[in-house]
Amino acid sequence: MAGLGKVYQNGEIIVRQGETGNCMYVVQDGQVEAVDQSDDRDVVLRTLGRNDFFGEMALFEKDMRTVTIRAVGTARVLTIDRKQFLRGIHEDPSLAMRVIKTMSHRISDLTGKLGKYEQTGPADRP
Amino acid sequence: MRGIRRRAASGWTDLARPDGHSLQDGSRIAVIGGGPAGSMFSYFLLNMAESIDLDLNIDIYEPRHFRHRGPAGCNHCGGIVSESLLQRLATEGIHLPSHVVQRGMESYTLHMDVGTVQLSAPGLEKRIAAVYRGNGPRESEPTELISFDGYLQQMAGERGARLIHRMATGLERTADHVTIRCADGHSDTYELAVVATGINSHFVDLLCGPMVPIRRPEKTTTFICEFHLGRPLIEEILGDSMHVFLLDIPGLEFAALIPKGDFVTLCMLGDEIDDALIEHFFAAEEFRQCFPGGVVPPRACHCLPRINVSTARYPFDDRIVLIGDSGTTRLFKDGLGAAYRTAKAAARTVAFHGVSARDFEQYYWPLCRAIDVDNRIGKFVFSVSGLIQKMRFTRRAVFRMTATEQAGDSARKRMSEVLWDIFSGSAPYREILGRTLHPVYIGSLLWNLVAGNLQPPRQQAPRAESRGH
Numbered sequence: 128m129a130g131l132g133k134v135y136q137n138g139e140i141i142v143r144q145g146e147t148g149n150c151m152y153v154v155q156d157g158q159v160e161a162v163d164q165s166d167d168r169d170v171v172l173r174t175l176g177r178n179d180f181f182g183e184m185a186l187f188e189k190d191m192r193t194v195t196i197r198a199v200g201t202a203r204v205l206t207i208d209r210k211q212f213l214r215g216i217h218e219d220p221s222l223a224m225r226v227i228k229t230m231s232h233r234i235s236d237l238t239g240k241l242g243k244y245e246q247t248g249p250a251d252r253p
Numbered sequence: 254m255r256g257i258r259r260r261a262a263s264g265w266t267d268l269a270r271p272d273g274h275s276l277q278d279g280s281r282i283a284v285i286g287g288g289p290a291g292s293m294f295s296y297f298l299l300n301m302a303e304s305i306d307l308d309l310n311i312d313i314y315e316p317r318h319f320r321h322r323g324p325a326g327c328n329h330c331g332g333i334v335s336e337s338l339l340q341r342l343a344t345e346g347i348h349l350p351s352h353v354v355q356r357g358m359e360s361y362t363l364h365m366d367v368g369t370v371q372l373s374a375p376g377l378e379k380r381i382a383a384v385y386r387g388n389g390p391r392e393s394e395p396t397e398l399i400s401f402d403g404y405l406q407q408m409a410g411e412r413g414a415r416l417i418h419r420m421a422t423g424l425e426r427t428a429d430h431v432t433i434r435c436a437d438g439h440s441d442t443y444e445l446a447v448v449a450t451g452i453n454s455h456f457v458d459l460l461c462g463p464m465v466p467i468r469r470p471e472k473t474t475t476f477i478c479e480f481h482l483g484r485p486l487i488e489e490i491l492g493d494s495m496h497v498f499l500l501d502i503p504g505l506e507f508a509a510l511i512p513k514g515d516f517v518t519l520c521m522l523g524d525e526i527d528d529a530l531i532e533h534f535f536a537a538e539e540f541r542q543c544f545p546g547g548v549v550p551p552r553a554c555h556c557l558p559r560i561n562v563s564t565a566r567y568p569f570d571d572r573i574v575l576i577g578d579s580g581t582t583r584l585f586k587d588g589l590g591a592a593y594r595t596a597k598a599a600a601r602t603v604a605f606h607g608v609s610a611r612d613f614e615q616y617y618w619p620l621c622r623a624i625d626v627d628n629r630i631g632k633f634v635f636s637v638s639g640l641i642q643k644m645r646f647t648r649r650a651v652f653r654m655t656a657t658e659q660a661g662d663s664a665r666k667r668m669s670e671v672l673w674d675i676f677s678g679s680a681p682y683r684e685i686l687g688r689t690l691h692p693v694y695i696g697s698l699l700w701n702l703v704a705g706n707l708q709p710p711r712q713q714a715p716r717a718e719s720r721g722h
Contacts, residue, residue, distance in 0.1 A: 131357045133378040153343040178348050211340045
């Protein structure tokens, strides 16, 4: 009753890979997981918890969602509208700092994974 | 702006030495007032200072303890965190925990004499937070920290700000320092004084005189009271919806019932709310019908706080800046959002530019001016809204158009969006006005004016109930 956002039950899909979006989300309570479903199988890329956000690429370009996000257990998630976000950074560009930092960490994380992948080769793919 | 330049040319030039007005490692800042504006300023400034390896010391002067129940620990406000503020705080990484949020709101219920209609948030998401500014009304049960103001103060403290439970009563300034004096005789010297006392404090009056060219904002009286109904009954009769009233009562702009934990907050805004206006509203059928048996429960706690309806001229000087309600706020809505915006703009100015009047004029004043200009548009929006409230045939048109939109599945719900943004304060008034000038909106309103008045209002949706003549 007192929580904010919307409640999703275990396994419920919040964002579906391939759909277009116009918002990002912030986890208020519980956990969600990012899943790649491009090869007819689910590959869990990462798990996100309270205060983590996802879907941020939709704020900057009208592109398709690159992964599916689903609830792990009961999760409560708040939507950040593109319009509200852009209005905010137009007035205060530092509002985007945390999003930029997180995207930077994710690029760093992916670069590390790519390096390992190139060393071990496709045979060791998960 | 021309006025500011003239003032700078005459009064400020003696003090305004840009090289001597930036903060250094070890600089001390006094924040007078530990409400949301003061706490958020401290939190953001310490974050920004850390990012540029600047070591600052912040003292927050706040005599009240927000863990107290009743007026002693309250900041006298309806306690709504708007959709836009909630989203900005979440983007900043500031999470409002469920023990601070008394209730998440997913809709507005609009009550008029011609009917009642519910406006739902997209995806039925709880996008608006009802909070207590203190630790709950008088007569509420003692609990752990539940106050919004206390929570933000705690965040600032964890970031490194020092909380001083003293009442600041005096301010003296030289070219290099500001001295803060307290009621108990304590005094201390700082490089910057940030005034975040709100509009109901006498501290701002100290700044309005020959010493500093600041003129305080204009004010009006509001009415806020709490009813104790208990959680189950609130759930049953009000739900997770904020109930707003657009009634033909002279002097009343807006009234809202805000369900919280065991209490419901009534907030009345208008032109100098007084006892007669309060009694008039309490007698209104639309209000009474929100309670079981049509009987308004006794008031557990009430106050008549002042709110500002204009921007201070000018909310800064050398080594002094006014933020939150002390400086400016949005007309009638989203005061907490304006506190956040002014606090952060002032923190950015102080961290990255300096603390002279010129710095504040260049980097802080544009935001205050933008809010002020938008408020002027807001006054026009509220005057049109007042006209609609006065005429029954226009009320019918608004009701019919809203109810039809809510019953349908059209992507654009133009009247609902306008009402939602007026009630929530989530969009600038300029944008709301722009939407009402759209030809499709005007055409639809004209059609509903005709259709709503040619035939008796009928039930449009499960959540829309029309009333006959």
